[in-house]
Amino acid sequence: MITPTSNYGFPPNLPTQHGSLSCPKDRERSSPSDWSMLNSLTAARLRRYLQKTEDLTAEKIERACHLLEIYHTVYRHDLLLLRRQGYCGKCPPPTSQQLQQMAQRLTDAEGQIYSTEYILLELKTLARYLKTQK
Secondary structure, eight states, X not given: OOXXXXXXXXXXXXXXXXXXXXXXXXXXXXXXXXXXXXXXXXHHHHHHHHHXXXXXXHHHHHHHHHHHHXXXXXXXXXXXXXXXXXXXXXXXXXXXXXXXXXXXXXXHHHSSOOOXXXXXXXXXXXHHHHHHHO
């Protein structure tokens, strides 16, 4: 169960605005993390990017968009709760618990069993693809 003082599934040592990292406006600008890119991407925009790729079927594009929506449902919720506690660092990688929730949601939706390793690999692949589109 999530308590008001928990880190909502993220590691307990994440820095807050008073921690070892300052808020984003005070940090040096760097390239966005994979998780930040995925967090700010909409499924519609992802669909447009992927439709430019000739070797992807409509089914693969829809699966990628669905995975992104599941990522948003699980990851954004926890990140929002963490930010309400004062965390303002970079988007951390999804935790194993979050990956498990994503795998379960995708499994429930598609009737096929997905591992957390598969989910992580697919999310990283999407982020890597997006970096080539920028």
